[in-house]
Amino acid sequence: MAQYPQRVFSGVQPTGNLHLGNYLGAITRFVSLQETHECIYCVVDLHAITVPQNPADLARNIREVTAAFIACGVDPERHIVFNQSQVAEHAELAWVFNCVARMGWLNRMTQFKEKAGRDRENASVGLYAYPTLMAADILVYRATHVPVGDDQKQHLELARDIAQKFNNDFSASIAERGHGDEFFPLPEPLIQGPATRVMSLRDGSKKMSKSDPSDYSRINLMDSAETIAQKVRKAKTDPDALPSEVDGLSGRSEADNLVGIYAALSGGGKPDVLREYGGRNFSEFKNALVELAVQKLGPIGAEMRRLNSDPSYIDQVLRNGSSRARVIAAENMTAVRDILGFVR
Ligand code: TYM
Numbered sequence: 273m274a275q276y277p278q279r280v281f282s283g284v285q286p287t288g289n290l291h292l293g294n295y296l297g298a299i300t301r302f303v304s305l306q307e308t309h310e311c312i313y314c315v316v317d318l319h320a321i322t323v324p325q326n327p328a329d330l331a332r333n334i335r336e337v338t339a340a341f342i343a344c345g346v347d348p349e350r351h352i353v354f355n356q357s358q359v360a361e362h363a364e365l366a367w368v369f370n371c372v373a374r375m376g377w378l379n380r381m382t383q384f385k386e387k388a389g390r391d392r393e394n395a396s397v398g399l400y401a402y403p404t405l406m407a408a409d410i411l412v413y414r415a416t417h418v419p420v421g422d423d424q425k426q427h428l429e430l431a432r433d434i435a436q437k438f439n440n441d442f443s444a445s446i447a448e449r450g451h452g453d454e455f456f457p458l459p460e461p462l463i464q465g466p467a468t469r470v471m472s473l474r475d476g477s478k479k480m481s482k483s484d485p486s487d488y489s490r491i492n493l494m495d496s497a498e499t500i501a502q503k504v505r506k507a508k509t510d511p512d513a514l515p516s517e518v519d520g521l522s523g524r525s526e527a528d529n530l531v532g533i534y535a536a537l538s539g540g541g542k543p544d545v546l547r548e549y550g551g552r553n554f555s556e557f558k559n560a561l562v563e564l565a566v567q568k569l570g571p572i573g574a575e576m577r578r579l580n581s582d583p584s585y586i587d588q589v590l591r592n593g594s595s596r597a598r599v600i601a602a603e604n605m606t607a608v609r610d611i612l613g614f615v616r
Pocket of ligand 1: 281282283284285286293294295296297298316319405406407409410418419420421422423424427467468469470471479480481
């Protein structure tokens with residue numbers, strides 16, 4: 273197997289309401305990986321338009337996700353932060369992958385089934401082809417590691433399948449052009465930590481989501497301290513005290529979720545949280561969770577508000593990141609065109 277330099281890529285959709293799940297499942301990982309890897313973080317605006325968007329809201333949300341990355345500690349000087357639509361190679365490679373991926377593979381994607389719902393005939397073609405664009409995002413940089421929440425696992429498996437099929441289908445051409453026996457790495461998902469699937473605060477069987485109609489189901493990164501306190505206090509729980517062992521959380525999805533959130537925010541694991549809070553009731557635990565959440569999220573929200581008031585700085589970050597991303601993407605895309613046999 274070929275050796276690729278390690279490179280991290282991940283993306284977040286600019287669809288509003290960035291929440292604690294995005295933060296704990298993905299963005300905190302983005303921050304820590306900066307110490308060990310070359311990282312590329314993308315605001316995936318082409319993915320956002322797979323469902324209808326109001327142009328003014330879309331522009332605001334693109335800037336807001338960028339502000340969130342920076343406020344959480346992503347460094348746009350040392351690493352690359354940009355928005356997808358400024359690097360045309362994403363869409364170009366996605367088309368190639370539309371011709372590599374099989375209908376049967378896409379038909380298995382659970383996220384499409386959930387998002388399209390019963391009215392599948394009326395879903396956009398883009399929503400169906402969403403995962404091939406996601407594979408292109410990663411592979412146009414030949415990225416090797418992809419930090420994501422648990423809900424993206426199936427899409428990552430598809431990206432690996434696409435990379436593998438491309439490598440197999442074009443193996444002779446890849447070798448002839450001096451790329452060895454394969455062109456794309458098989459990107460590895462990094463799904464790590466105690467909060468890879470943060471659940472709704474109203475219903476422990478549903479994941480926390482930007483699109484849940486109830487704002488009480490999630491903690492948004494820009495919520496005020498009072499709002500965070502209200503949402504945590506209203507979070508659904510059960511009548512029992514907290515268990516002392518992780519096993520005691522099974523079958524108690526709401527308790528498990530709050531303990532996972534506390535663990536992730538405090539940088540520990542669930543056993544550490546239960547060692548401290550086992551046997552205590554929820555009102556006591558929720559007070560501690562409010563305090564911790566406000567302490568961690570308060571400064572992020574404040575920094576996001578500050579950055580949001582300076583859109584020209586954000587736009588400059590995105591332009592700068594896009595031009596650096598484009599250099600890598602253009603080189604790989606030229607190689608792909610040659611491998612395919614396109615004449616230039
Ligand atoms: P998106 O915008 O829905 O979510 C951004 C990131 O947040 C994670 N996440 C969660 N993690 C834990 N608990 C939750 N409740 C929760 N909700 C969301 C997601 O797993 C994701 O990591 N398809 C992607 C965006 C994308 C992408 C990519 C990601 C496009 N191209 C290439 C990686 C690589 C998405 O819709 O994420």
